Amino acid sequence: MKLLNTLLVLTLGACLAVSAQARDKRDYHEMVYDSGCKTCHDQGLKSFPSDESCLQCHDMAELAEQTKREGHDAKQNPHDSMHYGQEAPCMECHGEHTKKQALCMDCHNFDYPKFK
Amino acid sequence: MQTRRSFLKFGAGAAAVGALAPLTVSANSSDVKWHEKHEIVIVGSGFAGLAAAVEAGKLGAKDILVIEKLGVYGGNSTLNAGQACFANTDLQKQLGIEDSAELMVQDQLKSGRGYASEELLKHSAELGPYIYQLTKDCGCVYRDHIINTGGTSATRSHQVVERSGAGFIRPMLKTARSYGVKTKTRHKFEHLITAADGTVLGIQVRKDYHFGHEDSGTLINIKAEKGVLIATGGFGANVAFRQALDPTLGNEVGCTNARGATGDGLIAMLSEGAMPVHLSFIQSGPWASPDEGGFGYGAGFSLYNFPHSIAIDRNTGQRFMNETADRKTRADLEVQRRDKDGKPNPALLIAPKHEAQKDPSMENVLRYNVAWEFDSVDAIAKHFELPTKQLKKQIDDWNKYVKAGEDPQFGKRMNMSTGIYLTAPFIVQRLWPKVHYCQGGIQINTKAEVIAAKNGQPIRKLYAAGEVSGGVHGVSRLGGCSTPECMAFGVTAARSMMKA
Ligand SMILES: Cc1cc2nc3c(=O)[nH]c(=O)nc-3n(C[C@H](O)[C@H](O)[C@H](O)COP(=O)(O)OP(=O)(O)OC[C@H]3O[C@@H](n4cnc5c(N)ncnc54)[C@H](O)[C@@H]3O)c2cc1C
Numbered sequence: 001m002k003l004l005n006t007l008l009v010l011t012l013g014a015c016l017a018v019s020a021q022a023r024d025k026r027d028y029h030e031m032v033y034d035s036g037c038k039t040c041h042d043q044g045l046k047s048f049p050s051d052e053s054c055l056q057c058h059d060m061a062e063l064a065e066q067t068k069r070e071g072h073d074a075k076q077n078p079h080d081s082m083h084y085g086q087e088a089p090c091m092e093c094h095g096e097h098t099k100k101q102a103l104c105m106d107c108h109n110f111d112y113p114k115f116k
Numbered sequence: 117m118q119t120r121r122s123f124l125k126f127g128a129g130a131a132a133v134g135a136l137a138p139l140t141v142s143a144n145s146s147d148v149k150w151h152e153k154h155e156i157v158i159v160g161s162g163f164a165g166l167a168a169a170v171e172a173g174k175l176g177a178k179d180i181l182v183i184e185k186l187g188v189y190g191g192n193s194t195l196n197a198g199q200a201c202f203a204n205t206d207l208q209k210q211l212g213i214e215d216s217a218e219l220m221v222q223d224q225l226k227s228g229r230g231y232a233s234e235e236l237l238k239h240s241a242e243l244g245p246y247i248y249q250l251t252k253d254c255g256c257v258y259r260d261h262i263i264n265t266g267g268t269s270a271t272r273s274h275q276v277v278e279r280s281g282a283g284f285i286r287p288m289l290k291t292a293r294s295y296g297v298k299t300k301t302r303h304k305f306e307h308l309i310t311a312a313d314g315t316v317l318g319i320q321v322r323k324d325y326h327f328g329h330e331d332s333g334t335l336i337n338i339k340a341e342k343g344v345l346i347a348t349g350g351f352g353a354n355v356a357f358r359q360a361l362d363p364t365l366g367n368e369v370g371c372t373n374a375r376g377a378t379g380d381g382l383i384a385m386l387s388e389g390a391m392p393v394h395l396s397f398i399q400s401g402p403w404a405s406p407d408e409g410g411f412g413y414g415a416g417f418s419l420y421n422f423p424h425s426i427a428i429d430r431n432t433g434q435r436f437m438n439e440t441a442d443r444k445t446r447a448d449l450e451v452q453r454r455d456k457d458g459k460p461n462p463a464l465l466i467a468p469k470h471e472a473q474k475d476p477s478m479e480n481v482l483r484y485n486v487a488w489e490f491d492s493v494d495a496i497a498k499h500f501e502l503p504t505k506q507l508k509k510q511i512d513d514w515n516k517y518v519k520a521g522e523d524p525q526f527g528k529r530m531n532m533s534t535g536i537y538l539t540a541p542f543i544v545q546r547l548w549p550k551v552h553y554c555q556g557g558i559q560i561n562t563k564a565e566v567i568a569a570k571n572g573q574p575i576r577k578l579y580a581a582g583e584v585s586g587g588v589h590g591v592s593r594l595g596g597c598s599t600p601e602c603m604a605f606g607v608t609a610a611r612s613m614m615k616a
Contacts (some may be wrong), residue, residue, distance in 0.1 A: 047333075048326050051187065051302070072479065075278075083194045083282040089301070091326070092187040103188070106375070107195065107410030109484040 024097040026116065032057075040096070051089035060086045076110055078102050148309055150318065150339040154298075155179040156613055157319060157340035159305040159381060160347035162193035163281070163599055164582025166288040167247070167606030168345050170254060173295025175614040181338070182292065183303035186327055186376045189289055191349045192583065193602070195374055195411055196281025197419065199263060199273045200251075200599035202244035207274060211262060215270040217241035224597060227267045227442045228590025231394060236588045239562040243604040248274065250607070255287035264423060264532055265595035267442035273596035279416060279476075281599070302326065302333070307384045308344065308578070309337060314389070314568070315576040316344050327375060342613040343577040346566070347606060350554035350583035351379025352398070358551060361396040368460065369451070370550040372401055372411040381584045385558045388578070391569040393587035394556035400549035402446030405486050406462050407546060413480035414545055417487060418465050419595070420475040423532035425467035426514050427547060429453055433497070433506030435514070436463070438526035444592040447549035462546040464500060466511075469541045478543060487545035496544055511538055555593055557586030564609035579612060581605035 025033060032039050039056075040049045064080035075082035078093065081104065093102045094116070104110050155177050158165045161184040169182050184191075202208075203220040220241045225232050252258070256276050263273040276283030293299060304325035309318045318340045324333035351357050352373035358365045386392055403422065405414025418425075422439040427446075429436045430453065437449040455461040469489065472478045481487035490496045493511060497504040515537050517523045521530045557580070559567040564581050565574035582602035589597065 043324065047324065048329075050324070072483075082278055082280060083190065083285075084188045085286060087188065089187045105409065107372075107408065107412045109408050109412075109486070 024099075026096060029096065048091065051091065054090040058090070076104070076108075078104060078112065148317070148337055148339075151336040152181075153339040153341065154181040155341050156181070156343065156345070156610070157338055158182045158345045158347060159319065160184065160191060160349060160582070160584075161189040161285075161289070161299065161301075162191035162347060162349055162582060163196075163284065163288075163602035164347035164349075164584075164606040164609075165345065166193075166285065166292055167250070167603035168347065168581060168610040169292040169297045170250065170288055170295065171607040171610035172614060173292060173297055175610060177342075177610075177614060178296070180292075180295070180297040182297060182299045183305060183321060184299070184301045185304035185322075185325055185380070186374070187301050189299065189301065190282065190285040191374045191376055192352075192372075193281045193349075193599075194285040195372070196284075196599065197411070197416060198276040198278055198280045198283050199265065199596040200248075200275070200284075200603075201265070201268070201272045201594070201596035202248045202274055202600055203241055203270070203272055205245055205248050205274065207258065207260070207262060208270075208272065211271075213262065213271050215272050217244065219270055220244070220268075220272065223268050224589060224594055227444075227592045227594050229592065231397070231587075231590030233587050233590075235562060236560070239608070240588070240601045240604040243607065244600050247600055247603045247607065251276075251284055251288070251603070254284075254291040256284050263419075263596070264440075265419070266422070266440045266446070267594045284599070304333070305346075305348065305380060305384070306335065308388050310388065313576075316340070316388075316578040319344055340577070342616060343579055343609075345564075345579040345581060345606070345609045345613070346381040346385060346558075346584055347580070347582045347602075347609075348376075348379075348381030348584050349374075350377050350557070351382060352551045352554055353377040354379050358398055358554075361556075362398050364451070365398055365400070365551055369400060370404065370406065370409070370548070372404060372415070372550045372552045377583075379554075381580070382557055385566060385578070385580065385584075388575065389568050389570060390575060390578075390580075391559035391567045391572075392556070393559045394590070395554075395586065397555035397591050398551060399443055399553040399555060399593055400447035400451070401552035402443055402450055402547065402549055404548060404550035404552075405481075405545055406460075406548040407486050408484065410550075412486060413477060413484060414486045417467075417472070417475075417477040417481045417543075417545055418547065420477055421465065421467040421472055421543075423529075424471055424518075424536040424538075425465055426510070426538065428464045428466060428502070428507065428510065430461050430464060430500055430502055431455075433503040434510050435525055438523070438528045439465075440528055440532070441526075442592050442594065443552075450547055450549050460548060462548040464496070464502075465545045465547050466496065466538065467543045467545075468536065468538050469543050470539070471536050472543045481545060482543070487543050489541055489543055491541045493540070493542075496542060500544075514538055553593055553598060554583055555586065555589045555591065557584050559587055560585045560605065562608070563612045564605045565612065577616075579609040581609045
């Protein structure tokens with residue numbers, strides 16, 4: 001009985017912790033949440049996901065194409081920038097459970113109206 | 117495990133008294149559990165680290181590791197303006213510019229105000245043409261125009277077409293990888309691992325590190341056969357550390373540096389008994405704008421326009437400096453521009469559009485609200501609440517100096533603005549210095565070996581290059597002179613390791 005209680009508390013605790021985090025989530029990632037935290041947290045729940053994690057679903061070259069800019073702004077493509085090419089990992093700019101801004105904004109007043 | 121806090125406290129104290137209590141993790145090689153082993157281990161992926169990787173690759177090293185703590189490569193180097201002072205290049209000869217390593221050293225010694233190291237400057241300047249060629253071999257492309265930077269007696273700042281250090285970093289990263297160099301991000305160097313006699317055996321690294329989350333990832337020990345190169349850059353972004361060394365550099369002044377410029381490598385070497393030099397000589401950039409973060413676009417705009425433009429104090433409507441003096445002279449004067457309550461009242465850089473438009477920086481500053489266009493002196497005076505009469509007179513006077521080729525007000529070198537009159541329309545940018553570069557760091561010799569404080573001798577198998585090293589430039593570094601120096605000592609460290 002005692003053991004069961006402890007287990008219950010532990011499980012409840014874990015759920016609470018998860019839901020507390022999951023409060024800050026992106027609606028369009030709903031199905032990822034449905035498949036469980038480990039879908040992204042490939043290095044354990046207490047660790048940041050690996051940089052490859054997001055790339056299970058997202059493709060850098062495709063993203064670069066989608067956010068392509070022309071002429072003067074060509075080098076400001078956040079997914080293919082002058083400074084980092086296509087090598088900037090997603091989590092440098094995007095947060096799932098925390099609000100972030102694009103790394104570029106450390107130095108530039110760029111406008112990324114669709115930034116999520 | 118030392119926390120970041122204890123590191124900071126230690127570093128600042130060490131800097132003040134120069135005395136060092138070794139906080140070392142010494143070990144017999146047999147006691148340490150090594151997770152990885154490499155021939156050469158390089159910490160930091162900026163100019164110094166990548167130049168070392170490329171040179172070591174060229175010299176035939178088979179197993180080189182470069183680690184970077186951030187998620188992206190290049191540190192301050194990839195944010196850099198892409199300018200590099202080299203003396204005696206084929207491009208200078210083509211353009212009819214006479215220059216020499218000796219002259220470059222003389223200019224730098226002057227700006228160093230008696231504190232620079234002639235020996236290290238000479239070593240770096242003489243390697244200049246080699247570095248110029250090495251970068252071209254990596255695929256870096258230079259503009260065919262050479263730039264004038266403050267404090268130089270010959271035009272020698274070569275610039276890559278990107279006008280950004282990214283134009284060096286990305287081709288160099290590619291070249292390093294083509295030599296089989298392994299490059300890893302999110303690997304944070306924690307501290308050195310040394311033998312009982314002080315020889316550096318390897319490093320402890322936090323793998324899968326996320327910046328700002330000091331306990332993220334896992335610790336691993338990496339063994340280095342030929343040596344460890346610390347190329348972790350400066351500490352400009354570490355406000356507590358820099359303010360301990362220079363009380364004027366708190367949050368009121370911004371910073372141009374990358375997030376990772378927190379001084380980790382410097383602090384770890386201090387705790388290993390390395391010799392600190394000139395830690396309080398921290399340079400602010402006089403070309404920065406308070407209307408954007410970091411270096412942004414404003415810096416490029418003012419760098420291009422300073423020679424033929426004027427900087428105006430908003431209280432007086434008058435110039436207050438030689439706009440092409442060395443950085444320290446200008447930054448010190450700019451930060452004194454205050455309103456009557458002592459609050460910062462940034463000076464105005466006023467440039468003629470007819471000249472400013474020749475550089476792409478103008479479009480950028482206008483587009484991103486870092487500078488604004490005005491069609492008359494009255495409009496500037498009204499917008500920024502300046503005394504109109506004084507400002508008009510100042511501009512008239514300035515145009516007379518342009519004509520005469522002489523600046524009686526501040527002794528500016530006027531052959532850079534011959535025929536370029538300050539006439540409407542004007543482009544105006546605000547100026548407020550930002551912490552930019554750490555002249556100070558760890559002492560090295562011309563072999564890029566790190567010197568021990570207690571006996572002036574090299575610490576075995578420990579090398580440092582780039583902004584983390586100190587004492588090269590003395591009180592004030594000249595513009596465009598870090599790029600070549602970082603690369604020269606990176607190359608030197610690689611040569612030393614391959615010879616040892
Ligand atoms: C915005 C800007 C513009 C500049 N423009 C010019 C210019 O045009 N010409 C010029 O000559 N100089 C310029 N400078 C100065 C020059 O760029 C720098 O001094 C130079 O880039 C330093 O190179 P570095 O290799 O020593 O360090 P960095 O390029 O800063 O590289 C050090 C790297 O080490 C990493 N690192 C730090 N700690 C650790 C750790 N614990 N573990 C692993 N990695 C770590 C950092 O994240 C960083 O990526 C500029 C500087 C700035 C900031």
